[in-house]
Amino acid sequence: MRTYPSQQPAGTLQVDTGRGVAAAQGFRAAGTVAGFKDSGGPDLALVVNDGPQHHVGAVYTTNRVSAAPVQWSKAATADGRAAAVVLNSGGANACTGPQGFQAAHRTAELVGEALGVGAGDVVVCSTGLIGVQLPMDVMERGLPAVVEALGGDDEAGAAAARAIMTTDSVSKQAAYVRDGWTVGGMAKGAGMLAPGLATMLVVLTTDAELSSDALQWALEDAVKVTFNRTDSDGCMSTNDTVVLLGSGASGVTPDEFEFSQAVTAVCHSLAQQLITDAEGASHDIAITTVNAATEKQAEDVSRSVARSNLFKAAIFGNDPNWGRVLSAVGTTDAAFDPDKLDVTINGVTVCRDGAIGDPREDVDLAADRRVSVLIDLKAGDADATVWTNDLTHDYVEENSAYSS
Amino acid sequence: MRTYPSQQPAGTLQVDTGRGVAAAQGFRAAGTVAGFKDSGGPDLALVVNDGPQHHVGAVYTTNRVSAAPVQWSKAATADGRAAAVVLNSGGANACTGPQGFQAAHRTAELVGEALGVGAGDVVVCSTGLIGVQLPMDVMERGLPAVVEALGGDDEAGAAAARAIMTTDSVSKQAAYVRDGWTVGGMAKGAGMLAPGLATMLVVLTTDAELSSDALQWALEDAVKVTFNRTDSDGCMSTNDTVVLLGSGASGVTPDEFEFSQAVTAVCHSLAQQLITDAEGASHDIAITTVNAATEKQAEDVSRSVARSNLFKAAIFGNDPNWGRVLSAVGTTDAAFDPDKLDVTINGVTVCRDGAIGDPREDVDLAADRRVSVLIDLKAGDADATVWTNDLTHDYVEENSAYSS
The missing domain is CATH 3.10.20.340 (ArgJ beta chain, C-terminal domain)
Structure with missing residues (x-):
């Protein structure tokens, strides 16, 4: 008889919570202070996929009231291609009308210009108070610095993870390394659980050589049994976004089941980190x-x-x-x-x-x-x-x- | 444009919150100390319908885990007849298995014997902690005193209302008097709202001369727009019970619409009293x-x-x-x-x-x-x-x- 169920789903693999989105080959990351947060803490993050592949899978909030960056990013990732994810804390850009959508669009254009990629290949994520316009002067001043700070080491990945924190007390990372390919990730939140500042944002990276469909399937399978079963207060955010970027840089194509298990393990670790850090919880x-x-x-x-x-x-x-x-x-x-x-x-x-x-x-x-x-x-x-x-x-x- | 909706549904009538179940002709009530509560407060109530009619309408929790008294009372009121309602606080008699059902049955038998009516015409309600057996020695010792205390005046009704309180800070009563007929009621709780001690219990009385079907229809209409839209914390109790007893003692048969409005008004007042007194609320x-x-x-x-x-x-x-x-x-x-x-x-x-x-x-x-x-x-x-x-x-x- 099962009397004390594990906190982990069956078959979960061991992950390293000291490494994040830069653990996979072909990715650079950065986190800097742009000025969205009154606290003066880091609030702008960037994750860049240097290829050779630029595949993406993505899952968004099912809330019918979705934020402008979610609307933008849904369209941007519909073709299975993405080259970068830009994320800001300090403002959700939700319920902000046409001006809000224009802000998300303009952010993607600015990142695209700086990286030499199309705006349509830039995913945009925002987190913070709903119903306040994003200050685009802050964004325009902040972007050059975060692009300048991009690096491929774990410290760069950790900086990105810190820059997306809102009411989080600690940053959340996880990576799974296996036989030449890797899945890395970072999260803030807690989206479906306790959206104190309204959002769960998760960026995952992999250097496995897989189609965007394979990324999407693995991501959906993983989200179903991890983030979607992590329910701190039953409230669903307008901004929840989970993105999996694939660079193919390892040149290794793993077995799809093994890959799915790896993505699930990383998502499970991040979800557990979110629950453990959920606002005000003692159990x-x-x-x-x-x-x-x-x-x-x-x-x-x-x-x-x-x-x-x-x-x-x-x-x-x-x-x-x-x-x-x-x-x-x-x-x-x-x-x-x-x-x-x-x-x-x-x-x-x-x-x-x-x-x-x-x-x-x-x-x-x-x-x-x-x-x-x-x-x-x-x-x-x-x-x-x-x-x-x-x-x-x-x-x-x-x-x-x-x-x- | 409606910018500040009333706290009352349209057409709500004026009710008297100083009178309760004994306001209608043909009813007696009582509330006494039996000993279920550790506090020593009143914890046993009885409402008796002296007729000439003994009609009843009733609505119970839709929770599939229902308490023994709910299971008993559903069967007892299925024929549209009831002569009395006995209610105890200090124990919900829920999730108590066959022994719990036997306790509810025995309670009805004891009340029936004391009043000279069939056990099948006695409605039983309990409220308090789930998962504890009802102490039947306390019930057996307490019943003679509550029968002895029965009275037809408003003070007797108020005593009954006090004896069903659990975490309530005040007792709840309401009555509507019109052209020779009356609807009275009492409530504790807060059932669908904040079942601190697991239950919303409501007993309504009327001396209008109406069939049990008419009582049932009016009650269902009223509950739909009052208690069922009073949702303090989204939790549904195992014991929620709303009973409307009809004595026909006024000899007046009101228009069914007018009667329905009156029952709705009394239920609305009681529901508002429950919300205002909900556990820990400040708005x-x-x-x-x-x-x-x-x-x-x-x-x-x-x-x-x-x-x-x-x-x-x-x-x-x-x-x-x-x-x-x-x-x-x-x-x-x-x-x-x-x-x-x-x-x-x-x-x-x-x-x-x-x-x-x-x-x-x-x-x-x-x-x-x-x-x-x-x-x-x-x-x-x-x-x-x-x-x-x-x-x-x-x-x-x-x-x-x-x-x-």
């Missing part, structure tokens, strides 16, 4: 539903618990309140018999057959930041894990005291 | 969506905003963060053009045509506990209001510090 909660009729139903059940404020507040209070788990499960359409449900928290089956199980006093939630909730539907053989955080005073404070 | 927020293609879409849009933790935390911080409104609207399937959306907060149209509108500084959220959010979809002529609260430190505290 990281893995909610695994097993023996569901379908994987979709398993995910629905786990997500409904992940979105219960009452459950999340209980975990903050170190209270293994399984009644709040059952209440959330009962709102779903998944196949189950309410009188057969089991709930196991940190290895203690506190609810058995829909009623009182082992003593809730046996559950220790104070010892570890990590919490495991296992829901057994006894209705099939599919399972899924959704990762979330507890609902804390600090979450309320960070999201009420500052406009973001 | 009461009315979210009205206008010019939607359908009423369902208007409700979906309002509810998606009502469930955004980021938006609710911003309101706690007196921040008119319209970007978080648009982010929530964008997750729905409602018909709208993102570039045409208007958002008005407390009369200031801060977002116009999906972009920056009037200055957010003009919105004053600190002056009044009540907040009005108006979302104009420009896609039709339907509208709906959902009422919610802000997300506050006190909400987290109340739901984390105490097991409930």
